[in-house]
Amino acid sequence: MHEMGIAQQMISIALEAIPKDLPDPRVEQMNLRVGRLAAVVEDSLRFCFEIISKDTCLEGAKLVIETVPVKARCRRCHHEWEVEDVVFTCPSCERGEIEVLSGRELEVASLELAD
Amino acid sequence: MEINIQKRVLEANESMADKNRRLFREKGVFVLNMMSSPGSGKTETLCKTLQRLMPEVATGVIVGDICTRNDADRLEATGAAVVQINTDEFGGDCHLAAHLIEKSALTMDLEALDLLIVENIGNLVCPAEFDIGENAKAVVLSVTEGEDKPLKYPLMFQVADIAILNKIDLLPYLDFNAAEAVDNMKKVHPGLPVFELSAKTQEGMEPWVAWLRDSVAKKG
Numbered sequence: 001m002h003e004m005g006i007a008q009q010m011i012s013i014a015l016e017a018i019p020k021d022l023p024d025p026r027v028e029q030m031n032l033r034v035g036r037l038a039a040v041v042e043d044s045l046r047f048c049f050e051i052i053s054k055d056t057c058l059e060g061a062k063l064v065i066e067t068v069p070v071k072a073r074c075r076r077c078h079h080e081w082e083v084e085d086v087v088f089t090c091p092s093c094e095r096g097e098i099e100v101l102s103g104r105e106l107e108v109a110s111l112e113l114a115d
Numbered sequence: 116m117e118i119n120i121q122k123r124v125l126e127a128n129e130s131m132a133d134k135n136r137r138l139f140r141e142k143g144v145f146v147l148n149m150m151s152s153p154g155s156g157k158t159e160t161l162c163k164t165l166q167r168l169m170p171e172v173a174t175g176v177i178v179g180d181i182c183t184r185n186d187a188d189r190l191e192a193t194g195a196a197v198v199q200i201n202t203d204e205f206g207g208d209c210h211l212a213a214h215l216i217e218k219s220a221l222t223m224d225l226e227a228l229d230l231l232i233v234e235n236i237g238n239l240v241c242p243a244e245f246d247i248g249e250n251a252k253a254v255v256l257s258v259t260e261g262e263d264k265p266l267k268y269p270l271m272f273q274v275a276d277i278a279i280l281n282k283i284d285l286l287p288y289l290d291f292n293a294a295e296a297v298d299n300m301k302k303v304h305p306g307l308p309v310f311e312l313s314a315k316t317q318e319g320m321e322p323w324v325a326w327l328r329d330s331v332a333k334k335g
Contacts, residue, residue: 039270
């Protein structure tokens with residue numbers, strides 16, 4: 001439900017990253033990394049991005065989203081695994097003291113500009 | 116041409132949250148972010164909690180809703196310092212972001228407070244994503260919701276430090292399986308402390324209030 005705010009932040013991060021001395025820059029693609037645990041609805045984000053990028057150099061840019069899997073590590077037996085369902089118990093020692101290593105990302109990775 | 120960025124989208128909120136955290140630490144106030152779906156009984160739980168805590172523990176509440184100040188009126192009756200945020204003015208947001216918390220907190224006499232509770236907007240999704248500079252996060256689930264809510268909204272139960280299962284007075288009238296609900300919470304977050312209580316009848320209130328008192332005392 002906060003995808004519009006996220007799309008706004010994405011655009012300002014992009015605009016800040018584009019060198020100021022670049023004449024008439026046009027962004028062809030934005031690469032994002034979104035963890036599976038992040039509270040973001042992809043369709044909604046694409047829709048918001050399309051609307052809010054209008055009249056900026058990101059208008060019409062392709063949004064490429066890399067989904068980051070949820071990975072966890074057990075603090076007791078140090079087993080590392082990918083959490084497929086939402087059960088956060090160590091499958092190796094069946095204990096519960098775990099550390100989430102990835103899956104909450106929400107990052108602008110890079111931009112691809114037209115030459 | 117490719118520009119490498121690698122920047123977190125919520126970085127602005129995160130640095131604001133860190134700023135809040137520094138402010139709260141400096142003022143010696145323990146901050147609890149309370150979250151749940153709408154209608155789980157956050158406000159009623161807080162009212163009953165404040166009746167037990169006040170005036171020994173000087174408490175302030177920041178309460179977020181899209182519209183109305185109904186919750187603030189109920190909470191003010193307990194004698195707590197209350198600030199209502201209506202996100203309608205800020206675009207009908209689904210969560211309280213760190214900058215809104217700063218704005219409200221600065222209107223309060225933080226020096227005089229031991230505890231600041233933020234009653235977030237009723238929503239099991241978005242508030243989980245936004246750090247506000249709190250010391251702990253609590254999630255409230257009520258027995259009129261489903262046992263599988265923790266599995267449907269894993270992030271909320273993952274990030275919570277404690278959980279409350281509210282409205283247990285209704286259990287005899289429902290098919291709700293409390294043990295299964297608690298089990299689901301612990302699947303998503305092993306070791307999560309769960310307080311089963313009824314804000315209405317006040318059954319089970321004391322362990323939760325004791326946890327709060329203890330957290331405030333530890334904070335010094």
